Amino acid sequence: MHDSAKTLVKMGLSTVFIVTLLVLSMTAVHGGKVLVFPQDGSHWVNMKVIIEELHSRGHSMSVVRSSDSWYIKETSLHYNSITVDVPGGADEEFFRSFVSRQIQIQREGNFAWTRFSLDMELKDRFSEMHHKVCEMVIHMLENSTLMESIRETKYDLVLTDPANGGGVVLAHYLNVPLVFNVRWTIHGEAHFAIAPSPLSYVPFPIAELTDKMSFFQRVRNVFVYVLRQHLYRQTVGPPYAALVSRYFGPEVDYFSLFQAADLWLMRVDFVFEFPRPTMPNVIYMGGFQCKPAKPLPQQLEEFVQSSGQHGVIVMSLGTLVGQLPHDVADEIAFSFAQLPQKVIWRYKGDKPAALGNNTLLVDWLPQNDLLGHPKTRLFVSHGGTNGIFEAIYHSIPIVGLPLVFDQHDNLSRMKVKGTAKVVDIATLDRNIFSQALQEVLHEPSYRRNMQRLSKLHRDVPMLPLDSALFWIEFIMRHKGAAHLRTESYRMPWYAYHSVDVMAFLLAVVLIILLATFVIIRYLFFWMCCRPKIKHD
Numbered sequence: 001m002h003d004s005a006k007t008l009v010k011m012g013l014s015t016v017f018i019v020t021l022l023v024l025s026m027t028a029v030h031g032g033k034v035l036v037f038p039q040d041g042s043h044w045v046n047m048k049v050i051i052e053e054l055h056s057r058g059h060s061m062s063v064v065r066s067s068d069s070w071y072i073k074e075t076s077l078h079y080n081s082i083t084v085d086v087p088g089g090a091d092e093e094f095f096r097s098f099v100s101r102q103i104q105i106q107r108e109g110n111f112a113w114t115r116f117s118l119d120m121e122l123k124d125r126f127s128e129m130h131h132k133v134c135e136m137v138i139h140m141l142e143n144s145t146l147m148e149s150i151r152e153t154k155y156d157l158v159l160t161d162p163a164n165g166g167g168v169v170l171a172h173y174l175n176v177p178l179v180f181n182v183r184w185t186i187h188g189e190a191h192f193a194i195a196p197s198p199l200s201y202v203p204f205p206i207a208e209l210t211d212k213m214s215f216f217q218r219v220r221n222v223f224v225y226v227l228r229q230h231l232y233r234q235t236v237g238p239p240y241a242a243l244v245s246r247y248f249g250p251e252v253d254y255f256s257l258f259q260a261a262d263l264w265l266m267r268v269d270f271v272f273e274f275p276r277p278t279m280p281n282v283i284y285m286g287g288f289q290c291k292p293a294k295p296l297p298q299q300l301e302e303f304v305q306s307s308g309q310h311g312v313i314v315m316s317l318g319t320l321v322g323q324l325p326h327d328v329a330d331e332i333a334f335s336f337a338q339l340p341q342k343v344i345w346r347y348k349g350d351k352p353a354a355l356g357n358n359t360l361l362v363d364w365l366p367q368n369d370l371l372g373h374p375k376t377r378l379f380v381s382h383g384g385t386n387g388i389f390e391a392i393y394h395s396i397p398i399v400g401l402p403l404v405f406d407q408h409d410n411l412s413r414m415k416v417k418g419t420a421k422v423v424d425i426a427t428l429d430r431n432i433f434s435q436a437l438q439e440v441l442h443e444p445s446y447r448r449n450m451q452r453l454s455k456l457h458r459d460v461p462m463l464p465l466d467s468a469l470f471w472i473e474f475i476m477r478h479k480g481a482a483h484l485r486t487e488s489y490r491m492p493w494y495a496y497h498s499v500d501v502m503a504f505l506l507a508v509v510l511i512i513l514l515a516t517f518v519i520i521r522y523l524f525f526w527m528c529c530r531p532k533i534k535h536d
Contacts, residue, residue: 031058032156032476035176036079037167038063041095042319044071045386046267047161047181049289052078053469062153064166066136082146086139087132098122099320102404103328106426127235130186133164134239141173141247150174156476157262162186165240168257173247177480178261179472183268183385184406185258186236188228190266194259194486196277199225203274208412211274259489262481265468267385271392271457272413281484283471287389287457288464293372300344303360304375307342313437314370314396315380316346316387321403323349328428330354335434341377341441344370371396378440383407388414395454397446399436401425418449 034054038047051061061079065072066087074081098121140146157177160167162185171178182190189205191197199221203209207224209217237254244254262281269286296304304312313336323329329352336343337356347361355361367387370376371394381387383402388410391398398420400411414420421436440446462470475481494500 031060032473033060033153034062034472035150035153035155035158035167035170035174036061036063037158037160037164037170038065038072039161039163040066040070040072042071042384042386043161043163046289047159048078049465050159050181050265050468050472053465054472055079057469057473062155064140064170082150084136084139086136095320096322098125099404103321103425104325106424123231123235127239130164130236131239133166134243137166137169137243138246140170156479157472159472162190162258162261165236165243165254165258168261169240169243169247172257172260177263177475179263179265179475180261181265181267183266186240187232187255187258190264191276191278191282192225193255194264194282194489195279198277202276204228205406205409208409210413210416211276256489260485262475262485263471265471269457269464271417271453272385272388272410274413279484279486281481283467285464285468287393288468289386290368290390290393293369293394294366296366296369296373300366300370303342303344304370304373307375310340310342311375311377312370312373313339313341313343313378313380314365314367314376315343316365316367317382317401317403318384318387321382323347326350326352328425331428331430332433333359334430335437338434339437368394378437380437381411383411383414385410389457392419392450392453392457395447395451397440397450399423399433399440401428417453418445419453421446 032054036047036051038044051063055061055078062082063072063076063079064082064084065074067083067085068087069083072081074083151174155174155176157179158167158171158174159179159181160171162168162180162182165186168178180190184190185193187193191202192204200218201211201213203211203213204221204225206228207221209221213221240254244252244257264279264282266282266284267286267288269284272286295301315332317324324332324347326349329347329349331354333352333356334354336345336359337354339358341358343356343359344365345359345361346363346365348363351361368390371379371390376394376396378399379387379391379396380399380401381391383400384407388398398411398414400407400414400420400422402408402411402422403425411420411422415422421440423433423436460467488496
């Protein structure tokens with residue numbers, strides 16, 4: 001054999017050997033089966049990203065949906081649907097009308113009693129929604145044909161959003177690992193359900209505080225926490241306690257099923273969240289839906305390019321706010337019309353009378369792609385978590401118009417970090433809004449601070465979505481993650497807070513002190529009362 005031929009053979013054998021080693025060293029990956037119980041509405045936008053990515057990696061996805069689902073389609077290329085023929089609880093029209101009324105109340109003077117009445121109405125509607133979720137789960141569990149089909153599929157895990165408890169109950173019933181795509185549980189912000197959360201420096205969401213609180217701010221933090229926890233338990237306790245008692249027995253606490261989840265994929269990170277205690281089974285994937293901008297549709301690209309050196313402002317108030325009260329819309333439109341920048345505004349209402357030629361109204365906009373465009377200068381946002389992380393990812397400063405739910409708290413965090421100017425819609429007029437726009441556009445610290453956050457957010461060993469997918473597959477491979485999960489939730493409150501230990505130690509100290517006192521008292525009387533001995 002010629003030397004050249006021998007060399008080729010050796011190279012071929014070496015290549016085969018190297019490829020074999022690589023294949024053997026790779027972790028075995030198989031197509032898993034995932035049962036998804038999502039939260040309808042805007043939460044589905046996040047869940048859908050994970051579902052599509054898992055499907056692209058060869059996993060089989062099944063999504064539980066109600067027959068009146070708001071966002072979740074029955075047919076998809078990425079999942080099979082399990083449609084339950086009962087109402088699912090999410091009511092698009094109610095939430096749209098609620099947000100509209102909330103805005104109107106704020107504009108009319110922020111009357112405390114009216115706001116309280118509206119909050120109580122929201123509480124009642126959430127309670128109704130959770131009752132419907134429980135009815136949906138009961139309908140599934142009582143359908144023997146459906147449950148037999150689910151059991152035969154042998155799912156590797158249940159992926160759910162714990163903003164409702166349906167997936168939690170289903171996972172426990174099927175005895176399969178449970179993974180959360182989470183920021184909120186039925187009891188509020190997720191960290192408070194699983195991790196130690198000292199109220200001295202961990203601000204409770206909705207309180208709009210930071211991790212550096214004065215005495216009276218700490219008082220407020222404790223007050224808001226206690227009040228909200230009571231409200232949450234009143235809202236969700238009755239339906240889930242009854243459901244869990246029916247299928248698992250009265251001794252099972254419904255919330256302990258949430259705390260027993262194997263993995264918490266948290267939709268925040270510490271460029272947004274304040275430093276706080278966490279747990280080993282909490283994986284941070286804030287901004288996992290963010291990605292480099294794709295090219296804009298031609299018509300939109302032409303409009304953006306027409307802005308020249310001044311650039312573009314993007315405005316969107318989320319899926320629930322398609323339109324604003326006419327007076328508010330006119331004030332905003334007038335402010336935009338005075339700017340040299342072009343404006344792209346997602347708005348479905350009547351065309352504002354003061355709308356300028358520089359403003360384009362659209363029913364829908366590719367938000368991530370617009371925020372990633374080099375000509376975008378500013379983002380006017382309601383403060384939803386998705387939009388905030390997209391702004392962080394693309395280094396775009398924010399003018400915030402918080403409306404409801406967690407939006408005030410989200411934007412207060414960005415304000416503290418120097419990346420957002422927050423405007424109260426109750427007092428908004430053309431002067432206030434124009435001043436906010438001008439400040440964020442021309443004060444370089446806003447963009448500089450956002451660029452700093454963006455660098456921190458991006459400087460990670462693994463992309464947030466890749467991290468989430470790794471850990472989901474980790475749960476599949478190992479049939480759970482019991483070694484990462486604390487068992488503290490099984491402890492009674494007095495044991496968790498060591499009240500029994502402190503009581504025992506206090507009792508020991510008291511017994512020692514009492515014994516010492518008795519001994520000293522005895523010795524004292526013995527010395528004083530013993531008969532004197534006479535000496536000759």
